[in-house]
Amino acid sequence: xxxxxxxxxxxxxxxxxxxxxxxxxxxxxxxxxxxxxxxxxxxxxxxxxxxxxxxxxxxxxxxxxxxxxxxxxxxxxxxxxxxxxxxxxxxxxxxxxxxxxxxxxxxxxxxxxxxxxxxxxxxxxxxxxxxxxxxxxxxxxxxxxxxxxxxxxxxxxxxxxxxxxxxxxxxxxxxxxxxxxxxxxxxxxxxxxxxxxxxxxxxxxxxxxxxxxxxxxxxxxxxxxxxxxxxxxxxxxxxxxxxxxxxxxxxxxxxxxxxxxxxxxxxxxxxxxxxxxxxxxxxxxxxxxxxxxxxxxxxxxxxxxxxxxxxxxxxxxxxxxxxxxxxxxxxxxxxxxxxxxxxxxxxxxxxxxxxxxxxxxxxxxxxxxxxxxxxxxxxxxxxxxxxxxxxxx
Amino acid sequence: xxxxxxxxxxxxxxxxxxxxxxxxxxxxxxxxxxxxxxxxxxxxxxxxxxxxxxxxxxxxxxxxxxxxxxxxxxxxxxxxxxxxxxxxxxxxxxxxxxxxxxxxxxxxxxxxxxxxxxxxxxxxxxxxxxxxxxxxxxxxxxxxxxxxxxxxxxxxxxxxxxxxxxxxxxxxxxxxxxxxxxxxxxxxxxxxxxxxxxxxxxxxxxxxxxxxxxxxxxxxxxxxxxxxxxxxxxxxxxxxxxxxxxxxxxxxxxxxxxxxxxxxxxxxxxxxxxxxxxxxxxxxxxxxxxxx
Numbered sequence: 001x002x003x004x005x006x007x008x009x010x011x012x013x014x015x016x017x018x019x020x021x022x023x024x025x026x027x028x029x030x031x032x033x034x035x036x037x038x039x040x041x042x043x044x045x046x047x048x049x050x051x052x053x054x055x056x057x058x059x060x061x062x063x064x065x066x067x068x069x070x071x072x073x074x075x076x077x078x079x080x081x082x083x084x085x086x087x088x089x090x091x092x093x094x095x096x097x098x099x100x101x102x103x104x105x106x107x108x109x110x111x112x113x114x115x116x117x118x119x120x121x122x123x124x125x126x127x128x129x130x131x132x133x134x135x136x137x138x139x140x141x142x143x144x145x146x147x148x149x150x151x152x153x154x155x156x157x158x159x160x161x162x163x164x165x166x167x168x169x170x171x172x173x174x175x176x177x178x179x180x181x182x183x184x185x186x187x188x189x190x191x192x193x194x195x196x197x198x199x200x201x202x203x204x205x206x207x208x209x210x211x212x213x214x215x216x217x218x219x220x221x222x223x224x225x226x227x228x229x230x231x232x233x234x235x236x237x238x239x240x241x242x243x244x245x246x247x248x249x250x251x252x253x254x255x256x257x258x259x260x261x262x263x264x265x266x267x268x269x270x271x272x273x274x275x276x277x278x279x280x281x282x283x284x285x286x287x288x289x290x291x292x293x294x295x296x297x298x299x300x301x302x303x304x305x306x307x308x309x310x311x312x313x314x315x316x317x318x319x320x321x322x323x324x325x326x327x328x329x330x331x332x333x334x335x336x337x338x339x340x341x342x343x344x345x346x347x348x349x350x351x352x353x354x355x356x357x358x359x360x361x362x363x364x365x366x367x368x369x370x371x372x373x374x375x376x377x378x379x380x381x382x383x384x385x386x387x388x389x390x391x392x393x
Numbered sequence: 394x395x396x397x398x399x400x401x402x403x404x405x406x407x408x409x410x411x412x413x414x415x416x417x418x419x420x421x422x423x424x425x426x427x428x429x430x431x432x433x434x435x436x437x438x439x440x441x442x443x444x445x446x447x448x449x450x451x452x453x454x455x456x457x458x459x460x461x462x463x464x465x466x467x468x469x470x471x472x473x474x475x476x477x478x479x480x481x482x483x484x485x486x487x488x489x490x491x492x493x494x495x496x497x498x499x500x501x502x503x504x505x506x507x508x509x510x511x512x513x514x515x516x517x518x519x520x521x522x523x524x525x526x527x528x529x530x531x532x533x534x535x536x537x538x539x540x541x542x543x544x545x546x547x548x549x550x551x552x553x554x555x556x557x558x559x560x561x562x563x564x565x566x567x568x569x570x571x572x573x574x575x576x577x578x579x580x581x582x583x584x585x586x587x588x589x590x591x592x593x594x595x596x597x598x599x600x601x602x603x604x605x606x607x608x609x610x611x612x613x614x615x616x617x618x619x620x621x622x623x624x625x626x627x628x629x630x631x632x633x634x635x636x637x638x639x640x641x642x643x644x645x646x647x648x649x650x651x652x653x654x655x656x657x658x659x660x661x662x663x664x665x666x667x668x669x670x671x672x673x674x675x676x677x678x679x680x681x682x683x684x685x
Binding site for chain 2: 003006292321371375
């Protein structure tokens with residue numbers, strides 16, 4: 001057992017560090033959930049991509065460096081330590097791309113991955129519906145088969161409504177699940193589609209989040225035509241395909257330890273700078289220490305996960321363990337900082353921005369209640385909740 | 394980069410688990426509380442033969458040590474295990490030979506098992522009473538000697554093992570216990586509480602292994618990493634104990650059920666070898682020094 005980096009890995013880390021030091025903007029960019037900030041973040045993605053730093057773990061043909069998992073984690077640590085901008089392309093590169101690699105055709109990969117890597121096309125996830133959140137398998141938006149005689153040849157017509165689609169207010173593309181077999185129930189008969197958000201029949205209504213910015217949107221579908229070549233994976237196989245993204249979102253890929261270690265380090269700096277008021281008292285020190293400890297725990301846990309994955313293992317339901325931990329850590333780090341700031345904790349700052357952002361964590365990517373149920377049933381082996389069919393029956 | 398136990402370490406862990414599971418450690422612990430040391434000393438001897446005592450003195454790693462202590466905690470082993478680990482450096486031959494040695498933790502006015510073990514520093518005074526009756530403690534004014542970080546790390550590993558044990562026992566119990574016509578383990582309030590314990594213990598283990606590696610490599614951050622492991626695992630272990638007690642209900646609150654032995658062991662180990670507050674303070678001191 002060891003935590004030693006190889007010479008190659010250390011060299012990779014140094015290269016990342018040097019590049020970031022030379023390129024990370026001194027001034028933070030405007031919020032990516034404004035029109036101006038969205039474009040500024042896309043420009044940053046293009047800058048990353050120009051030197052092949054936007055998708056380091058991807059194959060070279062799509063703009064990556066074929067970085068190992070260890071190198072990817074090192075990249076992320078350096079990225080957050082450098083205070084680099086948030087990734088406006090994250091839903092595409094972390095949620096959709098792994099599914100394209102696993103289930104997509106060569107043609108789909110060639111068509112969609114390069115413009116995703118450069119930030120030319122930003123993707124939004126269209127999963128939740130007004131009546132289908134935690135119970136995603138109850139979704140009702142439909143895909144209806146159309147063949148000869150329709151506008152663009154063989155394909156599907158999408159109808160219905162999706163919601164809470166992050167980045168959809170400004171994104172160019174969407175991916176989502178639709179019910180393609182009207183007779184099938186729940187996770188059967190669903191199909192995974194890719195579509196442009198400016199297609200005829202798509203209406204995007206931005207929704208202001210807690211911070212007032214249009215971080216997500218409702219998306220309405222009114223006879224939106226999608227050709228066969230934009231079905232991802234098999235027709236009717238959408239649930240299985242989608243669950244491979246759920247694992248990506250919950251587990252390792254989206255929430256790299258670098259983010260929490262950097263936040264904990266900033267918290268320690270805030271405490272050390274004397275921002276701690278007398279009202280926050282000695283207990284504040286305990287909370288700062290706890291936040292730092294938990295960030296270290298997350299970092300080390302991730303190296304364990306990396307070891308498992310590198311050996312060809314599967315993390316399975318452990319992604320749910322991970323998700324509960326990082327999302328609650330993120331909230332606690334920021335709340336500790338706000339308390340250290342005393343009365344000024346009310347004033348909008350990087351800490352309040354980070355705090356509002358953190359509050360979404362326990363909700364998205366499967367609420368923490370859903371995750372705890374998964375941990376209890378699939379890891380501890382406790383009896384399952386009564387299922388909806390049993391309730392109805 | 395390979396942050397997982399090796400095959401050898403897993404084999405060692407399994408051998409220890411098998412030996413301890415076959416040794417009736419609970420009967421030994423109950424007898425030990427009465428000063429009847431025969432069963433406990435028999436287990437001590439078997440573990441000595443397996444090489445547990447001499448791990449550090451014989452060149453084993455701290456990772457091996459925490460693997461062993463997790464098993465000791467899981468099985469409620471009695472005797473001055475943490476103390477002999479701390480004394481491995483000043484008394485390598487005696488520790489390896491299986492001698493029972495003990496020492497008071499820094500700042501503690503008492504030492505474990507000073508009737509059956511030799512106190513290496515100070516005089517043995519009156520017997521005191523630990524909340525965990527299987528920990529027989531005796532007043533002493535001797536100073537500490539040995540390696541307190543090794544002791545704190547071993548203590549954290551025992552807390553992890555004990556936490557894992559009460560979680561496993563509780564998971565079994567809530568599937569057997571029926572109320573309202575269902576196993577209580579099918580209720581979400583019960584499930585979520587146990588899920589939180591699973592999550593806490595899953596994040597304690599890497600802190601312990603990580604600290605074992607950083608102390609082993611003489612890293613300047615070693616002491617801080619030990620503190621992180623002890624502070625966090627004390628919280629996780631006690632969280633496991635509270636959940637176990639609560640979900641067993643009244644029967645968990647009895648001396649008859651063995652569960653109580655682990656609950657009280659965990660509570661005692663939370664206080665031993667540096668309280669969570671002590672270790673958090675040490676971390677802060679290391680991170681911010683005189684700045685805050």
